Amino acid sequence: MYWMEFLTVALVHLLAVASPGPDFAVVVRESVARGQRSGSWTAIGVGSGILVHVVYSLLGIGLIVSQSIMLFNLFKWLAAGYLFYLGFQALRAKPVAVDNLESSAPSAAISPRRAFTVGFVTNGLNPKATLFFLSLFTVVIDPHTPLAVQAAYGLYLACATGLWFCLVAWLFSRERVRAGFARMGHWFDRVTGAVLIGLGVRLAASEIA
Template identity: 70%
Template structure:
C-alpha cells in the first residue's frame, strides 16, 4: 500500500545524497588522510545524524525551526563555523616528508570517536538537511501515513545514507587512490580545505525560504 510512497522517498533521497556537499567532502578527506577505518566511522557518523533529522521531523520540531529565523540562523552559523574551522585547519596543512611517503603511506592519528563526531556534526548541523527532511516529511510523505511507517522510512534513510558514504570511504581509502593523493601531499589537504571553507561561506549566506 505504501510502496509507491516509499519508492518516491528513496528516489528523492538518492538524488540528494549523491549530490556532493559537506558530508561528501568530509568523508573523502577523512578517508584519504586517515584511511579506511576513519572514513567508515565518519560515514557512520553521517548516517547516525540522519536519525536526528528524522526524529525532529516526526515530532514536528522541524516546522518550528523552519518558521523561526532566529533558530534557523543559529543552526546555520554553527554549521558554517564548524565547516570553516575544519577547512582552515586543512588549509594550514604542511608538506609531508617525501621519504616517508615513498616508504609507506601512514594512516595518521585519528580516533574512531573523532572521525564519527566529524561526520555526525557535519550532517547534524546542516540546515539544508533540516529543510530537506522537513519538506520530505510534510510534502512528499502523506501526513495520514502511520507513524510506524514513517519511522520505517527514517530507518531506511539513515541506513542508506550510511551505506552510501561507506562506499565513498572504501573508494577513496583504497591504497592506490590514497597513494596517488599522497603524492600531491599537502596540496590535497589544502584543496579540500578550500572546498570546505567555500561550503561554509555558502552555507552562511543561505536564506530560509
C-alpha cells in the first residue's frame, strides 16, 4: 500500500545523499587520512545523525525551527562554526607520506567514538538537512501515513545513508586511492579544508527559504 510512497522517498533521498556536501567531505577526509576503520565509523555517525532529523520531523519540531528565524540562525551558526573548525584543522594537517601509508595508518587512527562523533555532529547540526527532512515529511510523505510507517521510512534513510558513506569510506581507503591522494601532499588537506570552510561560509550566509 505504501510502496510507491517509499520508492519516492528512497529516490529523493538517493539524489540528496549522492550530492557532495559536508558529510561526504568529512568521510573522505577520515578515510584517506586515517583508513577505512575511521572512515566507516564516521559514516556510521553520519547515518545515526539522520535519526535526529527523523525524530524531530516526526514530532513536528522541525516545523518550529523552520518558522523561527532565531532558532534557525542559532542552529545554522553552530553548524557553520563546526565546519570552520574541521576546515581549519584540515588546513593544518600534515601530508601522509606514500611510503608510510601502511605503517602510519594504525598510529594515525582516532578512536571509533571520536570518528563517530565527527560524523554524527556534522550531519546532526546541518540545518540544510533539517529543511530537507521537514520537506520530506510534510510534502513527499502523506500526513495520513501511520506514524509507524513514517518511522520505518526514517530507519531506512538512516541505514541507507550509513551504508552509502561506508561504501565511500571503503573506496577512499583503498591503498591505491590513498596513495594517489597522499602524493598530492599538503594540497589534499588544503583543498579539503577550503571545501569545508566554503561550505561553512555558504551555510552561514543561507536563509530560511
